[in-house]
Amino acid sequence: MDIPIAKLYRDWNSFSILGFIMYKGIGVISWEFISEMPKDGMTKGGIYPAIIGTFCLIGGSILFAFPIGVMSAIYINEYTKHGYFRSFIQLMTSNLAGIPSIVFGLFGMSLFVNQLGFGDSILAGSLTLGLLVLPIVIRTTEEALKAVDDNFRQASLALGATKLQTIQRVTLPIALPNILTGLILSIGRVSGETAPILFTVAAYFLPKLPSSIFDQVMALPYHLYVISTSGTNINDSRAMAYGTALVLILIVLILNLTASAVRRYLSKKNNIN
Amino acid sequence: MTEIYPHKIESKDVNLYYGNFHALKGISLSVEKNTVCALIGPSGCGKSTFLRLFNRMNDLIDDIKIEGECLIDGKNIYSKEVKIDELRKRVGMVFQKPNPFPKSIFENVAYGLRVNGISHKTLIEERVERSLKQAALWDEVKDKLKKSAMQLSGGQQQRLCIARALAIEPSVVLMDEPASALDPISTSKIEELIYELKSQYTIIIVTHNMQQAGRVSDSTAFFYMGELIEYDLTKKLFTNPSDTRTQDYITGRFG
Numbered sequence: 001m002d003i004p005i006a007k008l009y010r011d012w013n014s015f016s017i018l019g020f021i022m023y024k025g026i027g028v029i030s031w032e033f034i035s036e037m038p039k040d041g042m043t044k045g046g047i048y049p050a051i052i053g054t055f056c057l058i059g060g061s062i063l064f065a066f067p068i069g070v071m072s073a074i075y076i077n078e079y080t081k082h083g084y085f086r087s088f089i090q091l092m093t094s095n096l097a098g099i100p101s102i103v104f105g106l107f108g109m110s111l112f113v114n115q116l117g118f119g120d121s122i123l124a125g126s127l128t129l130g131l132l133v134l135p136i137v138i139r140t141t142e143e144a145l146k147a148v149d150d151n152f153r154q155a156s157l158a159l160g161a162t163k164l165q166t167i168q169r170v171t172l173p174i175a176l177p178n179i180l181t182g183l184i185l186s187i188g189r190v191s192g193e194t195a196p197i198l199f200t201v202a203a204y205f206l207p208k209l210p211s212s213i214f215d216q217v218m219a220l221p222y223h224l225y226v227i228s229t230s231g232t233n234i235n236d237s238r239a240m241a242y243g244t245a246l247v248l249i250l251i252v253l254i255l256n257l258t259a260s261a262v263r264r265y266l267s268k269k270n271n272i273n
Numbered sequence: 274m275t276e277i278y279p280h281k282i283e284s285k286d287v288n289l290y291y292g293n294f295h296a297l298k299g300i301s302l303s304v305e306k307n308t309v310c311a312l313i314g315p316s317g318c319g320k321s322t323f324l325r326l327f328n329r330m331n332d333l334i335d336d337i338k339i340e341g342e343c344l345i346d347g348k349n350i351y352s353k354e355v356k357i358d359e360l361r362k363r364v365g366m367v368f369q370k371p372n373p374f375p376k377s378i379f380e381n382v383a384y385g386l387r388v389n390g391i392s393h394k395t396l397i398e399e400r401v402e403r404s405l406k407q408a409a410l411w412d413e414v415k416d417k418l419k420k421s422a423m424q425l426s427g428g429q430q431q432r433l434c435i436a437r438a439l440a441i442e443p444s445v446v447l448m449d450e451p452a453s454a455l456d457p458i459s460t461s462k463i464e465e466l467i468y469e470l471k472s473q474y475t476i477i478i479v480t481h482n483m484q485q486a487g488r489v490s491d492s493t494a495f496f497y498m499g500e501l502i503e504y505d506l507t508k509k510l511f512t513n514p515s516d517t518r519t520q521d522y523i524t525g526r527f528g
Contacts, residue, residue, distance in 0.1 A: 081335050151372040158328060159385035160362035170374055
């Protein structure tokens with residue numbers, strides 16, 4: 001009987017946090033807030049560059065992590081045999097998921113920013129965030145592929161299809177709705193992470209939009225951190241902080257809803273359940 | 274017709290091991306062209322494993338060892354120069370559980386053609402229609418070819434799977450208990466179909482249903498514990514079996 005209570009507590013908790021931020025932040029949100037540059041030491045104006053920056057980082061990291069993650073999962077699940085090698089890769093993937101995000105940040109800084117010379121840039125930040133969500137994509141894709149009934153694979157092979165054709169035409173389309181779950185989780189994770197972008201891309205104050213992938217950008221979570229801890233005037237920018245938090249949550253919410261709508265549409269099209 | 278090789282399908286002293294388990298013990302059997310051969314026997318006797326030798330579906334299983342020769346039209350399908358996907362285009366298979374793809378009815382039948390590089394639209398349409406007619410499904414689905422195959426009944430799905438297998442024009446069709454998951458009416462439709470198809474294809478069918486083996490097959494093989502106990506014309510095997518184990522099995526004393 002304690003499980004429903006725990007669930008109730010958790011739900012109530014998340015609703016109360018959301019409600020609190022909504023209550024504090026809704027008054028700040030206006031068209032100016034989401035479409036203008038910050039002004040007056042970030043106590044006035046908007047958060048437009050941070051919104052664009054966050055979208056750039058979401059797009060960049062997904063572009064990097066999604067294909068590599070899906071291909072890795074296909075390799076693990078469809079090509080390796082059960083045994084030590086597969087278990088080893090799976091263990092390493094889990095380990096990767098357990099690494100603290102600040103370590104990814106420092107790793108990204110030393111490899112992408114310094115060694116490869118990308119500098120503080122969208123590219124370096126996206127790659128770092130991509131590495132962070134890679135294990136999520138791999139794990140969920142692996143589960144999605146595992147859930148595809150082997151009968152479909154056998155039917156395809158028995159018709160003279162090659163293994164690659166079977167994966168492309170049968171296995172992947174059936175697994176796609178579940179693979180999208182990985183994408184949803186990744187987007188949520190990427191948009192909220194602060195530590196990995198701290199040393200790789202995020203700008204303290206940069207009131208202009210990026211013109212290439214080698215530019216720095218502002219990003220919502222880092223902006224939130226800045227205006228609530230080390231801004232020029234924390235008390236004056238408090239309202240901005242609540243507004244920023246609300247915008248960040250809404251972006252994640254909208255992206256998640258869109259992805260789950262696509263997911264629902266695809267599984268209806270597959271019509272397996 | 275003058276045939277250089279008297280038998281369409283032949284196995285010569287085939288042994289198969291799953292790890293240490295000796296699943297098929299020295300099986301030699303031959304099936305004539307354009308006949309139906311039924312494989313019967315209790316569960317785990319090796320009849321499905323034997324069936325899957327001929328399109329090399331057993332190759333998908335890890336840790337398997339196959340000895341001996343399997344010949345189709347006199348050629349050993351386990352020799353190195355045989356490409357497995359080429360072989361499977363000539364040997365169609367229908368599975369126990371109907372397993373249409375979650376695609377439209379049309380795309381299900383067209384699948385085998387598409388993966389074999391056929392993209393000519395009218396050719397695909399012709400083949401789909403012909404295959405569905407051969408599988409006695411055309412009249413039921415001709416107005417809803419774009420609908421999902423998952424909406425069909427179990428019996429229709431199984432006939433769709435047969436059409437899908439026929440579309441790539443195989444010469445041999447393997448059936449692994451194709452009617453075991455179906456109701457009696459669907460079953461009789463499948464059986465009629467097998468009878469019709471015999472004129473163009475050589476068919477091997479695994480079945481648990483003794484009456485079904487008696488109705489559809491020309492020859493019957495009785496498997497027990499990985500051995501081929503008896504192989505004879507169906508009439509002979511069911512009326513006058515020479516082995517007492519066959520006698521016991523077909524009269525329902527075990528299995």
